[in-house]
Amino acid sequence: MAAESGSDRRVDRPPAAEKSDAAPRPFAVERLTHHDINDICALYRRVWEEFRGKLPDDLIKAWEPTPLEFTSWMEGVTYFAARRDGKMIGAVGCELADGSCRIVHLGVDPDSRRQGVGTALTNAATEWARHNTCLSIWVDALTKFEAAVEVLRHLGFQDAGVLHKHYWSEDVRLLEKIL
Numbered sequence: 001m002a003a004e005s006g007s008d009r010r011v012d013r014p015p016a017a018e019k020s021d022a023a024p025r026p027f028a029v030e031r032l033t034h035h036d037i038n039d040i041c042a043l044y045r046r047v048w049e050e051f052r053g054k055l056p057d058d059l060i061k062a063w064e065p066t067p068l069e070f071t072s073w074m075e076g077v078t079y080f081a082a083r084r085d086g087k088m089i090g091a092v093g094c095e096l097a098d099g100s101c102r103i104v105h106l107g108v109d110p111d112s113r114r115q116g117v118g119t120a121l122t123n124a125a126t127e128w129a130r131h132n133t134c135l136s137i138w139v140d141a142l143t144k145f146e147a148a149v150e151v152l153r154h155l156g157f158q159d160a161g162v163l164h165k166h167y168w169s170e171d172v173r174l175l176e177k178i179l
Ligand SMILES: CC(C)(COP(=O)(O)OP(=O)(O)OC[C@H]1O[C@@H](n2cnc3c(N)ncnc32)[C@H](O)[C@@H]1OP(=O)(O)O)[C@@H](O)C(=O)NCCC(=O)NCCS
Pocket: 047, 105, 106, 107, 108, 109, 112, 113, 114, 115, 116, 117, 118, 119, 120, 139, 140, 141, 142, 145, 146, 147, 148, 149, 150, 151, 152, 154
């Protein structure tokens, strides 16, 4: 997705200086459509698999939607997905309400982490928020999700408090960025 233009496509490539045989291949972030529902449901199963046994079962179940459940998630939420060589490797949702954008369901395939995918998805969400004249963007992330908090702080989000025992008894950190 191009910043400010409202276009739905964005291509991210590793910097030229980092290109080598081992460098990750480029990926693209695009707005999700109904054709992508099976892929995103499979992605979320891969994302949350590592947390099985570490988070409440009800929470994992709630975040691994069936295709039918995901169809209802799409009502009122705009999703963006990252793909590399055709495979979906990350996704994020943007829920606009009352002039603000909430980031939901950010997740990157375990095999594709630390390659800038989470950053690109969060940037796509931020661009979408700006495009829709939101004045702020915010996230509620479990305090356990240290990687997510690091990515968000890295992108200029600031801590806005903690909600205790908020989701299935888990503490949740609020982070916000004024646009
Ligand atoms: C959080 C998540 C989306 C991050 O995705 P990602 O593609 O790995 O993030 P990026 O590669 O864009 O990371 C950008 C920067 O954030 C920081 N960061 C990312 N992961 C980190 C980690 N595990 N530990 C410390 N810092 C981290 C680093 O500064 C990183 O830059 P670097 O790799 O050059 O050092 C991914 O770890 C994930 O899906 N986690 C499980 C699901 C989850 O927690 N979702 C968030 C719900 S709110």
